[in-house]
Amino acid sequence: MSILRLVDLTKTFGSLLATDCVNLSIDAGERHVIIGPNGAGKTSLLNQISGQLRPTSGRILFKDVEIAGLAPERICKLGVGRTFQRNNLFNRLSVLDNVRLAVLARRGNPMNAFVPMARLAALESRSVEILELVGLGDRRAALVRTLSYGEQRQVEIAIALATEPDLLLLDEPTAGMSPAETGQMVSFVAALPRTLTILMIEHDMQVVFSLADRISVLHYGRLLATGAPAEISRNESVQEIYLGTAH
Amino acid sequence: MPERTDAAGLPATRIVTILRYAGVTLLAALALVPLGLGDYARSIVAEVLLFCIFAMSLDLLLGFTGLISFGHAAFFGIGAYTVAVLGAQFGLHPLLGALVALVVAAFAAAVIGFFCIRASGVYFIMLTLAFAQLLHSVAFKWRAVTGGSDGLILRSLESGVTTYYVIFVAFLGVYFGLRRLIAAPLGQVFIGIRENETRMRAAGYATARYKLLSFVIAGCLGALSGALFALLNGFVSPAVLFWTLSGEGLIMLILGGMGTLVGPIVGAAVFIGLKHTVSTYSDHWEFVVGAIFIACVLFFKQGIYGWCREILVRGPRS
Ligand SMILES: Nc1ncnc2c1ncn2[C@@H]1O[C@H](COP(=O)(O)OP(=O)(O)OP(=O)(O)O)[C@@H](O)[C@H]1O
Ligand SMILES: [Mg+2]
Numbered sequence: 099m100s101i102l103r104l105v106d107l108t109k110t111f112g113s114l115l116a117t118d119c120v121n122l123s124i125d126a127g128e129r130h131v132i133i134g135p136n137g138a139g140k141t142s143l144l145n146q147i148s149g150q151l152r153p154t155s156g157r158i159l160f161k162d163v164e165i166a167g168l169a170p171e172r173i174c175k176l177g178v179g180r181t182f183q184r185n186n187l188f189n190r191l192s193v194l195d196n197v198r199l200a201v202l203a204r205r206g207n208p209m210n211a212f213v214p215m216a217r218l219a220a221l222e223s224r225s226v227e228i229l230e231l232v233g234l235g236d237r238r239a240a241l242v243r244t245l246s247y248g249e250q251r252q253v254e255i256a257i258a259l260a261t262e263p264d265l266l267l268l269d270e271p272t273a274g275m276s277p278a279e280t281g282q283m284v285s286f287v288a289a290l291p292r293t294l295t296i297l298m299i300e301h302d303m304q305v306v307f308s309l310a311d312r313i314s315v316l317h318y319g320r321l322l323a324t325g326a327p328a329e330i331s332r333n334e335s336v337q338e339i340y341l342g343t344a345h
Numbered sequence: 346m347p348e349r350t351d352a353a354g355l356p357a358t359r360i361v362t363i364l365r366y367a368g369v370t371l372l373a374a375l376a377l378v379p380l381g382l383g384d385y386a387r388s389i390v391a392e393v394l395l396f397c398i399f400a401m402s403l404d405l406l407l408g409f410t411g412l413i414s415f416g417h418a419a420f421f422g423i424g425a426y427t428v429a430v431l432g433a434q435f436g437l438h439p440l441l442g443a444l445v446a447l448v449v450a451a452f453a454a455a456v457i458g459f460f461c462i463r464a465s466g467v468y469f470i471m472l473t474l475a476f477a478q479l480l481h482s483v484a485f486k487w488r489a490v491t492g493g494s495d496g497l498i499l500r501s502l503e504s505g506v507t508t509y510y511v512i513f514v515a516f517l518g519v520y521f522g523l524r525r526l527i528a529a530p531l532g533q534v535f536i537g538i539r540e541n542e543t544r545m546r547a548a549g550y551a552t553a554r555y556k557l558l559s560f561v562i563a564g565c566l567g568a569l570s571g572a573l574f575a576l577l578n579g580f581v582s583p584a585v586l587f588w589t590l591s592g593e594g595l596i597m598l599i600l601g602g603m604g605t606l607v608g609p610i611v612g613a614a615v616f617i618g619l620k621h622t623v624s625t626y627s628d629h630w631e632f633v634v635g636a637i638f639i640a641c642v643l644f645f646k647q648g649i650y651g652w653c654r655e656i657l658v659r660g661p662r663s
Contacts, residue, residue, distance in 0.1 A: 148547065174549040186547075188540040199537045202530055203549040214528040261548055 101126040101265055101295050102147070107156035107166075109142055109319075116142040117153070118319035124265075127292040131306045132299045134316035135339060140299045141183055143316065144267050147297070148180045149173040160265065174203075179263030181254040183270050183299070189243040193234055196242055196253055197225040200260035225260065232256045232286065248279035255286075266290075268298040272305055284308055307331075315339070360657045364607075375513060379506045388577065391509045393617045394516040395573040400597040400609030401523055402566030407595075408603030409527060410559040411539030416473030417594045419457065419480050420564040422586030423450050424571025429581040430490055432499040439499060440511070443572035447565050454564025458557045474588060481586035496582030499575060512573050519566055523606055526562075535559050596634065600641050602648025611650045 102124040109117035116139040124130050132140050145151035147158055149170035158166040165173050188196050198215065201224050202208055215221065229235050232252045237245065242253055251271060258266060271287065272280040284305055287296065300306045306313065306327075313330040315322040323333045330336055355363075378390050399421055406412045427446035431437040437445070461472045484491045491497065502508045526532045537545045538552050545552050575581050584590070593616065601612025616634065623630035645652040 150543070150547070169551070170543075170546040171549050171551045174547060180547060182544075182547075186541065186544050188537060188544065190540060191536070195533070199533060199545070200548040202533070206530055208530050208534045208550065208555070211526045211529050211531040213530075214525075215530050215533050216528070218530070257544070257548060 099126050100124060101161060102297070103157075103159040104143075104147075105157040105159070107143070107146065107158060108154050109139075109146060109151060110154050115139075115319045117146065117156075119156070120316075120319075120321045122314060122321060122324065124295060124297055126264075126295055129287075129296045129309050129311045130298070130314065131310040131312075132297070132314045132316055133301070133303075133306060134322075138316040139319040140316055141269055142319075144180065144269055144297070144299065147173075148178055148267055174261055174263075177262075177264035178267065179258040179261040179265070180267035181251075181258045181269055181271060183273065185247070185250045185254060187242050187250060187253055187257070189241075191242060192238065193229065193240055193242055193245070193253055193256075194222070194225055194238040197228055197256045197260050198222065200257045201225050201228070204260065204262050228256050228260050231259070233282070248275045251275060251279075251283070263294070265295045265297065268296065268300075270299050270301060272300065272302055280305065355657055357658070360654070363657065364654075368607075372517070375516075378513075379509050384505055387505060387509055389617070389621055391512045391577050392574075393614050394512050395570045395577065396597065396613040396617050397610045398516055398519045398573070399567060399570035399594055400601070400613040401519055401606055402563045402570065403594045404598055404603050404606070404609045405523060405535070405566070406559055406563045407598060408605070408608070409532065409539060410535040410556060411542075412556060412559065413470050414461075414473040414560075414563075415470045415588070415591050415595070416457075416475070416477030417563070417567050418586050418588060418590035419473075419477035420450050420454065420567030421571035421574065421590060422477075422480055422484065422583075423453055423564075424568030424573075425575040425581045425585045426484060426491060426497075426571075427568070428572045428575040429497040429499045433492075433497045434490070439502065439572075439576050443569065443576070446568045446572040450564045450568030451561055454561040455557070458560035458564070462553055462556045462560065474591070477586060477591055478588060481583055481588070484583040484586050491583070494583060496580055498580050501579045502576065508576055512577065515569060515573055519569065520606060520610075523566075527606070531555075531558075596638055598648070600638060600648055602645075602651035605650060608648050608650040612648065615649065 100123040104120050104122045107117055107120045120143065132143065134140050142151060146153045146166070149168055149172070152167045156166065157164060160176060160178060163176065165176060188199070198221055201221050205224060206218060206221050226235065226238060229238055232255055234249065234252050234256065237249065242250060245253065255271065272283050275283060280302065287309055290296065298309070310327050312325060313327055314324040315330065315336050317339055322335055322339070323330060375390070378387055382390065403414065403417045406414050424446040427449050428439050428442035431442040431445060432439055457476045461469055461476070464472050485493060502511065534550060534555050538555060542552050571585060574585065597612035597616045598609055599612070600615050601610065602608030619634050620630055623633045641648060647655065
């Protein structure tokens, strides 16, 4: 059963076609990876699904509900969580506060103006639980800006998970990570429960092939091919983009 | 990250203790002001306290929610004029007038905020300024109600000491109330919006709603300071709505340091203090304030309070 369906999705920036009539269906529980050269329109596609960008035309159906053009906060509440390609965090706040804000949105009462946040034990224990899951349990008191780049990537994932999504969008989760960190990230994502659907952009082919159930290839905003990893690696036009036209 | 504890500095817990003792001493001294000071000095302290409320309310917007308003005088003026007009036209007691002022300001802030929140950056600044100037010209032109440029005289409270304590209690209420709010989820959401609005929205917050709420709370408290100003002065003129007052609020925040509650208090005290001391020696007090302001912007970006805290943490070098 499909959880996400893109129908004739199109996004233009002036004369530039960032998303060119994309049709794609993602099954519940699937690990779907989008690949494609720089500037292919991968991030733009994700931004339309999570609401940061408004599509020019076409439809986005999440659990059969039209979400194209909705505000990001509405889409988040419906169950779409995401990380950003470039770390997009609360840099001057602690690791705990970063995650706790997301937990508050989902499980707490953000309008509460009287009880100190630090005294709301349920929010804190839930946040710590998520931080331990991503391996940042002992870093909770640190300010995010003092973390290593790789650790900040983990905070990205922690915040996304704290929104309790059914569909998780990951924009190059391993970008800028050391090989060791990349390995950890791969096993972390692989271990996430299958109740969660993952749509992920990734450049590192080793990561792609160890996680993907299916792969989609974007090129100049167009969906060139979608299929199982083995099909994609045999696909000629894909080989051409990655080998042929390289200069 | 453990708090820095350089040899020259003090551990964080000691600093908190020191600041807490300083705060308690200050509050005790403020409570005793009417016993120790004459009428004039007492009214200056009262003026400082009500401008502390003004600066703290502006800081909720600027320092905590990240919304740079250049029209906060609108609410100060709404507070002052509500008390004055209701007193002059209907004989309403000024303290009741102050309560009505809060309600009026809440409505006004909801309407003004509704339009301003839609804009961001420079457009937000200009819109807030425009609304405030609009109200200024209303106060100026609508002579039948506001007295125009002559202003309005209003009945004062029984005694200057009573007025002082009303202002002092309001100051305590606003300070401790805001402290509560900022530590609570709502305040943390404001801070989240200041730090990264895109991320807040992606985490499920309808940030426009929270920004409007911050605008309304700040507007109400700004109106409270204006109402107290009317009470203390016994006279209200269109100057309470002029853009220079909005600018003075911003200067107080930058002088004292924004994003804390003590910063605006320090800034308001320094600003009003300078205004009264320097203006007795020369007509150019604005020049002195301007020079200090420039020094703050250039050398202590955290303001005076932020700088003091830094010295306590780092020790007295550089
Ligand atoms: N807000 C925008 N305004 C105008 N053009 C944009 C905007 N965002 C993206 N683009 C353009 O759209 C195209 C697709 O960009 P996008 O960021 O989606 O690519 P990408 O596949 O994520 O690339 P990368 O691998 O470098 O992250 C690029 O040519 C980019 O310059
Ligand atoms: Mg990208």
